[in-house]
Amino acid sequence: MSGGYRQQPGKSSGKRRDGKRVAGQQKFPPPGSGGSNPVMEPRDLDFIPESVGGKEPQPAGSHIHDRIRTGTVVGKSLQLVDSNAKVTGQAWYGDDVRLANETIGKILRSPHHYAKIISIDTSRVEALPGVISVATGQDATNRFGVLPVTKDEHAMSVEKVRHMGDLVACVCAETEAIAIEALALFDIEWEILEPVFDRKKGLEDVDEPIHWRGKYHLSRTNVQKRVFQEFGDRSLVDDPHAASHGKWSMEGVHHGFTEPHAVVAHWDPNGRLQLYTPQQVPHYTHRALSTVLEVPMHQINVIRTFVGGGFGGKSDPFPHEMCAAILSRKSGRPVRITFDREEVYWINRGRHPSDIEVKMTADDLGRISGFDIDALIDGGGFASFGHVTSYYNGVLATAPYELGSFHYTGARVWTNKPASGAMRGHGAVNTRCAVEVGLDEMAEQMQVDPIDLRLANLLPPHSRTITGFRITSNGMREALEKVREGSDWDNKFRKLPLGKGIGVGCGFFISGSGLPIHWDPNRFPHATVHIQVDMDGGVTVHTGAADIGQGSTTAVAQVVAEVLALPIEMIHVRSHESDTSPVDLGSYSSRVTFMNANAAIRAALEIREQILNAAWDILGYHPNTLVLNDRRIYYKHDPSIGVSYLQALHKAQEDKGALIASGAYRSPPMGGVHKGAAAGLAPAYSFSSYVAEVDVDVELGLVKCTNVWAAHDCGKALNPLAVKGQIIGSCHMGLGQVLSEKMVYGRTGHLQNANLLEYKIPSIHEMPHVEPIIIESCDPEGPFGAKEAGEGPLLPILPAVVNAVYDAIGVRFRDLPLTPDVVFKGIEKKRKSLKLEDSLDLPSPRLEYGPMQEPLVQRAAEHKIRDKARQRTEDTSHYVNGVLFGFDPNIPLEDQVDGWKMATEPDPEQLAKLGLAGKAWLKKTQREMGDDD
Amino acid sequence: MISNTSPCASKIIQFIPILICIHSYGITGEHVVGTEYVKMTPSAPKNVWQSKVNQKDVELLINSNAVLLDVLRDQVGTLGVKRGCDLGTCGCCTVMIDGDPRLSCLCLAGQVNGSEIITVEGLADGAHLAPIQACFAKFGGSQCGFCTPGFLVASQALLDSNPNPSNDEISEAIEGNLCRCTGYQQIVDSIQEAAKIHRGENATPKAASDPHPDPHPSGPGEPSMPPGHAK
Structure with missing residues (x-):
């Protein structure tokens, strides 16, 4: 037998100040030498549904996943798998990414509500010692936006600024102080336009609409989208027994996450962009970067840092992410841009007033x-x-x-x-x-x-x-x-x-x-999860799901642990890099647990099948009669007949090495x-x-x-x-x-x-x-x-x-x-x-x-x-x-x-009766007006 | 009107009198570029700064007007101290200075020269998490985790002086910290649980690196079946 080895070799004294033992001095048996408890613990029946022999009542009847419940972790209160990193200050958020030779980027923001940019002169900025690169809207004129139907954003304003704080230009410099100083040196000629602040005025025609949608533009208003829906029997509302009529006015609300936006971009020596950003939906950022920078997606690696709160506020591809990438491309050095709290409100994306x-x-x-x-x-x-x-x-x-x-x-x-x-x-x-x-x-x-x-x-x-x-x-x-x-x-x-x-x-x-937001002409799943089990028995899960603190990483680890009956410590989730994780659409519309965990279950089921088949080879009992327990697989009717997880795993890995599985989720066809x-x-x-x-x-x-x-x-x-x-x-x-x-x-x-x-x-x-x-x-x-x-x-x-x-x-x-x-x-x-x-x-x-x-x-x-x-x-x-x-x-x-009724456009006779927002239907689109420009 | 300062920059100027610090403006030396450009402030002289950060002696050359938060993050390297607002409103940057929780964004580094500073990195004892850390993890006190370092330091300071706090006392201790994820309730629960450990009612948590052997290992020469089972 091995003489044991030290888990933490080093100079530990073996005792802490409070007299407790220190791990480094303890001997423990290496894997395969017997362990402390060779007989398996009985299964925890409290967490197994009644329908498959457990004690857990299922209020809604049996579930399709009941048969794969092992009573390991599902339904138990667990700490988040990344919480130890968070409580020790080791979790790395956007601004904590510090690359060697970094430069600091700053963004010049519009001082006007609405203005045309006539010219930008950057010569004084470039002359300032310590300034590395400068970029303006002309450096990246491709439009992007989170929804493919409404791409109306630029990295920096190209033609006009649309709100106070809109991005105008950016600069990166050796230090933050120089970068801030440089912001004062831009010479910009503006033509001030008449701004619109009142949403009711947004329904009216103006000289210069904030955006122009071509033939789909509604007259010359600022209406971006109008909706009409009428369903059901409208005669029922006549002569009501009780009625309520309320006009509400709600103010805009901000997410108020504690971490301000931050991004680090590094165009590496191989010509690939490495972009570190606290993003809820790294995949859409990935797409937008590709569009704006005109490089293929595989030349970009989006690395999601820990996200210090999202709540929807970090779910758009953001212009500052493009700015950092552009500056890094120009300078050849890493660029870090961190917002101050005020800038967070300028980028907003909060609840609509x-x-x-x-x-x-x-x-x-x-x-x-x-x-x-x-x-x-x-x-x-x-x-x-x-x-x-x-x-x-x-x-x-x-x-x-x-x-x-x-x-x-x-x-x-x-x-x-x-x-x-x-x-x-x-x-x-x-x-x-x-x-x-x-x-x-x-x-x-x-x-x-x-x-x-x-x-x-x-x-x-x-x-x-x-x-x-x-x-x-x-x-x-x-x-x-x-x-x-x-x-x-x-x-x-x-x-x-x-x-x-x-x-x-x-x-x-x-x-x-x-x-999915990007309904490409394909049938991509909503979520994909890859699982890999190597000879050590640890399970590595690759997913693109962005954990924004809600615990999606934990949820994925949990369902995999549940299916494979492994302690959650043996599940390692890798979800930060787009290079290593399959595409996931991100953390929005409360989709992650439902879709990503479903994909993870499918992948884990494949692994489970391979391990059970190996156990079948060893034990001679059909997988239907085998039970998975904590790192042991045994015969249902005689628990003493069994095989350890590692042994079955090694059997399954014969001649092929690590077990790999992929699972995907796609929502069923439904709806009208x-x-x-x-x-x-x-x-x-x-x-x-x-x-x-x-x-x-x-x-x-x-x-x-x-x-x-x-x-x-x-x-x-x-x-x-x-x-x-x-x-x-x-x-x-x-x-x-x-x-x-x-x-x-x-x-x-x-x-x-x-x-x-x-x-x-x-x-x-x-x-x-x-x-x-x-x-x-x-x-x-x-x-x-x-x-x-x-x-x-x-x-x-x-x-x-x-x-x-x-x-x-x-x-x-x-x-x-x-x-x-x-x-x-x-x-x-x-x-x-x-x-x-x-x-x-x-x-x-x-x-x-x-x-x-x-x-x-x-x-x-x-x-x-x-x-x-x-x-x-x-x-x-x-x-x-x-x-x-x-x-x-x-x-x-x-x-x-x-x-x-089932109508999505108003009848002409209804038009006069429509409410405030319904007034948008009084206008015609440019196409209907015969103007096809 | 032609303006060439961003709204943010102008806001910073506005806040200077409040902050009594000029932490990020014009400290770059003697550049005068163009005829219209006027230097905002003379550059700050450099001072030697000696403090004990997380029980380690640190000696640095800092700008005389450097803010403690910047020194800790950019020069000392304790990135666990988070920057949330720069205005003392969110509490993410809380550090312990000579045992008292203070906001490092509102504190000039020069003011605390020679003091003992504990950041979130200094709470754990080697691989052993401090009770407050283990409890925040275990009882849901930390979700996205960005505000957590501030909460940990503030509550550790409370527990150091009062290992038996009431919920009201906890509220008072962490009232300067904002958390957007948890709604505070599980934070209070975590602090109460940690207090139990401080009072000796609950056991101290084990180190994450302690050995936890595989209950059903297998290896060469080992029985693959439990005792009593004939092959």
Whole structure:
């Protein structure tokens, strides 16, 4: 036997100061010498589903992945696999990449809101000692953008600047100080243009639209995208029993991630670009770099550093990434560009400032007969993800409720402000808030409990929404019931004293976008994962999924560990480099766990099969009768007959070396065929429901959220600790939007609070106690049943707080955020309208159940039985939106309902009645106007 | 109007009086290029800076107006100290100076000459993570991890002086740190768990590099079946 060897050879004294042993001095047996525990531990049956002999109840019935569960890690609270790097300060973020001989890049930003660049003279910059290279827009004139349909960005402004802070030129120098000094030496001649800041003015014709889309341009307006959708039976909305009509104004919100953008570019001696960047979607950056720099993609290696928070704000290909690459190409040296906090706000991509109008109606049976949504969103200077946002603002409101009809008009306009883009809860957050508050208002008119109203109108599992989204698992009902119970709702709602309130809100979000952004004429999968197992038994997983702190690397490691029954320490995920990782579309639309883990499971299954076949060779028992346990494979009926993992692995590797497998995921074909049918289409949807409790200081208008009960249906919590972290974190971000955060554009359109002092992210003192409640509805297509948990949990917190504020003081607010001045004004208005002396005498809203309460409760109880049968697939009949209104799900609705609509363009007679954003439909495109330039 | 300064540069000038430091402006020597160009400030003289960073003596030549954060990141090489905002609003750059948590972005290096500085890199004892580090990892106190170094240093300072903090005391200790991922709740949980270890109620975590032998190894000459099984 070997004499043992030291794991950490070196000069360790063997004892720490506190007397503990040090690893380096210990002897431990080398692999293959026996080990401490030659008999396997029994399997942990708590984490194996009942259907395959374990103890874990599966609320939604058995799942396709149940048979490969080994009880190793899925469902256990684990620390993130990269957390030790983070807590020791060794995680390398963008600015931590320090290459030898680096230069520091700085970006010259526009001091004007909107101006043409007549000329740029860089001679004085170049003459400054210490300046290495200078670049302007003329160095890279190819356009790029995250969506292929709206490529409207340049590395640096080519012809005109479109917002204050837009990129004009960049310079790299020996030191940061020289680079900053150089920025003052550019001589630029401008022609100032008339800027547009008001999104309503964006709908009007102007002399110089911010972008020009040729024959698709809408008249001479600044409208980037307009959407019209009408579905269902519009006659149902006539003569409503209850109706809510609200006009909302929401301010722009920023992601507020703690790490400012940073990038390091190095054009290596072989002529390849090595680009280090904290990116959520490295692949789109890769594509954009290739376009802008005019080099093939294989000549670029995008290295994703650790990402210090993304939330959607690092999911565009960014112009500063191009700048660094251009400067590095010119100088032949590495270039590092790091933003200061102000620059982070100039690049923005936060939530769209919006004007949202929601009209909704309910009929005399308490059914929701119509949603009529109009959303005008302010896109800022560039398109970014805006094309999608324009759709999401409407279509993601079509569930979880069954609707009689749905009408949506949306428009996104360009304004001379930093570009809006994708942010956690992309596009769905603002409308969701408006819709949920409207439901609360209707419940009040009908004198029913708002939770019962919701419970009686939910779409069941395995159904189809009014616009054709395929809902699979659905834990909405359970979520509502859990928060009702947890918050003691029935004893609090409309029963609390003035100043204290409780409110409910629900959410519905996609779990991965069904259509990849780049729908090339090919059938590329959404996600690919490679697995390699070499003779040491360690498993290396190659994936392109970008871990932005949500724990996607951990999720991938977990599912691989689960399938192969290995401890998670034996799974090594390599996900940083595009050179070594297969293409993954990135961390957006909550797709990573669903798609990437599914791909990883497929790859791991291949490895599992090879190892089990090798065990079959050794043991003589068919793989169907073999059980995988921690590093041991044994015969099901006699656990003493077995073979170690390493032995089986070595057998499998005979004559071929390392085991290699590749797995991919592609979403199934689904959805309708109408224009925009793909927007909001997802292989699964998450559901959530929150109850929030608030304290409102009636005299000061100060709102404090004290408690939140947060139930989220994530399908299956692969890692409950991480899911809870996402839920609480979402609450934090949503609370910021509803109570304090806004991007303040002054009268002159200048962003006034581009720093973390005046942009008010909630600190620990503003955080309520959040009770995260995980609902597991076990999605049939999700990895081990999982769906998303990163974005959906943000949606319900906004309406829950707004509704709770109403419960506390009886004032319905429709302007976010609810800063004390807004709340105070609302209270004062109410006080004056009631002719009261003191605002402390305001009446608290109270609820007397009306005649509809009882039938609704009864319907909810019936639907609960229906839903359970459908969730467990005991009932597999068709269900489409409309069955509640008496329609036959087996006959196309348009065949059985006179006037069932499915329109994506307004009828001419409708035009006059359209809302604010709908006014975009009054304009004609250049093509229709006969101008084909 | 023709302006040739970027909005960011102008903002920096605005903040100079607040920061009482000119950390990144015009410290480059005697270049005068072109006739219109006026030097902003004279270049700063260099000073010797001697401190103990993470128990290691450091001696450097620094600009007299250098900010501690820059010195730590660019010259000392402790990149675990993060730069989030440069304005003292986010707390990512928190370091311990003579035992007190301070914001290194608002601190001139010259002010702390000769003091003992602990950054996040100095919390662990060799391969053994400090309890606060292990608990942040284990209880979800760290998600994206960028704010984590600041939180760790601030909470370690709290635990050093108070191993039995209430939730309110924890809130007060970390109120200067912003976290966008966790919503703070799991951070508080982590600190409470670490406090238990400090009080001796829970065991200290093991080093990640401790041996953890394979329970079912196989090798030449070893039985491949567990005892009792006949081949």
